[in-house]
Amino acid sequence: MSEPIRLKTPLSDPEVEKLRAGDRVLISGIIYTGRDAAHKRLFTLLKEGKDLPFDIQGQIIYYVGPTPAKPGQALGSAGPTTSYRMDAYSPTLMERGLRGMIGKGMRSDTVKEAMKKYKAVYFAATGGAGALLAKRVKKAEVLAYEDLGPEAIRKLEVEDLPVIVVNDVRGNDLYVEGEKKYKKE
């Protein structure tokens, strides 16, 4: 397997466009967490014409609801949650500048089309590898919606967070291609 690509946030358009489904990527810098309830709130803000609690241009949202941090940990276990539940909200966020999403599981055709249109990528992190992924989080702070507990939006500083490109800006889909490659009739 080829060496992983190193990326630092925020992502530029050329960096995003270069990525291909199947690429292994190590992400460093600031990323934001958000899952079901936080997405609903972000979406509502935009519908009401209000500002988001952070500048989304070139940013990555990680679909995760971590466990509470133990003393000495920046963040508790932090693997991805299933992404399709965010599908209804993602195109609007991409339209506003979101360039990357980290989660697990298939996205809808509407989301895949939006990734092509707005130049964004979808990364998969290993679902269930929460203890391992947490070690790549160096700092974490709640940025918004503390009342949502594990679902609050957190600003994370990550170092070499390992992910795989599933959907790229050209419409490739590793879930579809991978399954086709290993399917036996």
Added chain:
Amino acid sequence: MREVNVKVITEKVRALCMEANTDLGEDVLHAFDRAMEKEESPLGIEILKELKENARIAKEERVAICQDTGFAVIFLELGQDVHLVGGGLREAIFEGVRQGYRDGYLRKSICHPFTRANTGDNTPAIIHTEIVPGEKVKITVAPKGGGSENMSRVVMLTPSDGVEGIKRFVVQRVKESGSNPCPPTIVGVGIGGTFEQAALLGKKSLLRPLGSKNPDPELDKLESEILNEINQLGIGPQGLGGRTTSLAVHILMMPCHIASFPLAVNIQCHAQRHKETII
């Protein structure tokens, strides 16, 4: 008649919640090893290695294997010669869950269905109680994650669908679930009983250790046949392509009504967590 104070049950449930969420069973780790030998996808092998490494970190540092520390599902086998004293059983179990999820730094994932407001302490727990002969109490804590539970289904087949109907539905369910339930999965299958009993059989089948044989030779054969079909789908570890879509298929069956043919498919992610103790 033996007296058991429910305080003991609280303590045991507390400890089991923490243990189940941080210490993945040896049977699962061995299943990863067997899968690695058969896996053809290089990326799939990498993922299986990552899962083993994740389990090692979780056990050594006593942190959650997965951030989804689940709904606390409790299987209780209560000896009929046990007299519980010192308070209510249900509340004692809930208190154990409350303490375990608090002290173990586990995520509280239970909320109101409409408002989505979190209950804050991971209660209520789901309790399945069986009254059995004897004067012992067996407690199994099996935290169940939401991602794989969402991919589960109950269906009322018609008797004419037969064994082929079961195979078709189970394989199709795994296929449609794709990467969502964190493959490699364990597929719990409940056949027979009533609508709700089929679902419970499916869930209970997941408690059997991986790598063990089904005591019923006919079901054992059916498990192998379904697993073989599933692992030809190509979904693979994390759905990124490969041979290892499921680690095992487990079946529990009981008689059903002459008009019915209930089938439940309970999908379990690779973090197959359950711990038990006997009081």
